[in-house]
Amino acid sequence: ESGTPPPPPVGPLLFFTQSGKMDVPWRLYPKAVLHLPEKVIIAVAYDCVDKMVYWTDITSPSINKASLQGGDAIPVIRTDLESPEGLAVDHLGRNLYWTDSMRDRIEVAKLDGSQRRVLFDDDLVNPRAIITDSANGHLYWTDWNREAPKIETSYMDGTNRRILVKDDLGLPNGLTYDSHSSQLCWADAGTRRVECINPNQTGRRKILEGIQYPFGITSYGRNLYYTDWRRDAIIAADRTVGRENDEFQPQKRSRLYGITTAYAQCPQGQNYCTVN
Amino acid sequence: DSTIGNPTDCKPCPCPGGSSCAIVPKTKEVVCTNCPTGTTGKRCELCDDGYFGDPLGENGPIRACRACQCNNNIDPNAVGNCDRQTGECLKCIYNTAGFYCDRCNDGFFGNALNTDTADKCKPCSCSPYGTVDRQTTCSQVTGQCECLPHVTNRDCSACQPGFYNLLSGQGCERCDCNAVGSTN
Structure with missing residues (x-):
């Protein structure tokens, strides 16, 4: 395993994963943030408090983290995983949520991997993307089950689970929530x-x-950024006018997977878990 | 190290096709950073997700990376469909199983290689009352469940003619009807 210690980050960054590589697109950042050439990294999430990146690896099914300031990969969850594909950090409650498409589960643990428990293990076929709206205490996830794809929501303790979208969906692979505009967006x-x-x-x-x-898919400001398996690229689009406005294609042509936004500062807010 | 100033300071990257590399500062290890299309790994010795092979021939003859061979029994929207080295299929669907998703999963029967997905693998649905040890598996080909004595049908759901009491779970019992007073 290898890690290239990057210079300290400034301003918001985007992270995306490509095979075992985690990179920052455009000219913001010259070097790979992390390069684990033997791994296949699917999801990436960021903790704005401790400035740590978290990712899921499907080759040796695990969830790991590393400091943005450089440093080795630290395993967080190593057991009882089969195909971890979605990952979300609740920076207020200090929890980690993930989906596993083989075990058909959604689980939660503290950011250090302790207090792990299964949140849902029913009515899930191909759970994939998962995100949190920490300030409002909401969890959202997608299931690309070809028979009945859906986007679901619950409180962050797993209560009040319900289907949010089920009509006119195909393969909802990506999900993002923008707290500034209160918009939940998905890529299908x-x-x-x-x-x-x-x-x-x-x-x-x-x-x-x-x-x-x-x-x-991830949101930042007016823009949405999504990775694309055919174009092997990240595409930026203005959410308000619904038009593509930029594209970044890494030198190496292969599938791009997860993408997330790392804000320089955490969004304001507190939720039930921070005060209890 | 180009700071010393010798003509041999920079060495070519040990990467296929003259692709680029970098040195990991902490370990001084050289890692390829832009492997040729379809390959990845420190020395581009692995295949990308969704492909398998041995592009550098590390474990025998060179096998170029090719797409997972799973008899159309995987979903292209899934990740990690096969082992990147052996090609073993890891995410068989339509109730199929096996190295190449080429047989029916336990508890199912039929032909995993049928093109029509509805025709591939059907559940055994063995009757719990009529099947030996309440097994849930059946013959992969015919779908015949292993029936208790005097129990019949593919799914062991009925008694043979002249027998009764399937629900006993011990097999069916002879009717022992009096030949004189019975109609057949």
Whole structure:
């Protein structure tokens, strides 16, 4: 295993994973953040408090972390995983949530891997993306079950589980929540669309249509950034006007997987878990 | 190390196709950073996710990376569909199993290689009352469950003619009807 210690980060960054490589697109950052050439890294998540990146590895099924300031990979969860594909950090409650598409489970543990427990092990076929809205205490995840794809939500303790979207979905691979605009957006490789919804309201909007094969998605400012398995690229699109405005294609051509935004500062807010 | 100033300070990357490399500062290990398409690993010795092979021939003859061979019994939207070195299929669907998703999973029967997905592998659905040890598996080909004495049907769900009491779970018992008073 190897890690290239990067210079201290400045400002918000995007992370994406490509095979065993975690990289930052565009010209923001010149070097790979992390290179684990023997691994296949799928999901990536960021803890804005301790400035740590977390990722899931499907080759030796595990969840690991490393400091953004450089440092070795530290295993967080190493047992009882088969295909961990989605990962979310609750920076307020200091919890880690993940999906496992082989065990068909959603689990939670503290950021150090302790107090692990199964949140859901029923009505899941191909759970993939998972994200948190820490300030409001909500959890969201996708299931790309071809028979009945869905986007679900619950409180962060697993209560009040319900289906948020089930109509007109195909393969919802990616999910992102933007706390500034309160928009939940997903990237769907089946309908080949990016769509957004305000989880509290009924409004559902098509942002992009006729895209190729999206996998991961993240939001930053007005933009959404999604990875694409056909274009082997990250595509930026303005969420408000629904138009692509940039593309980044790494030199190496291969599938890109998870993508996340690392804010320089944590968003404001507290939830039930921080005060209890 | 180019800071010393000798013409031999920079060595070519030990990476296929003249691709680039980097030195890991802590360990001084050389790692390829832009492996040729379809390959990855420190020396580009591994295949990308969704492919298998031995591109450098580390464990025998060189086998170029090729897509997982799983008899169309994997989902292209899944990740980690096969072992990157051996090609063993890891995510068989449609109730199939086996190294190449080429047989039915336990508890299912049929032909995993059928093109019509509905025709591939059907559940054995063995009757718990009529099957030996309440087994849930059946013949992979015919779907015949292993029936208790005097129990019949593929799924061991009925008694043979002249026998009764399937629900005993011990096999069916002879009716012992009086030949004079019975209609057949």
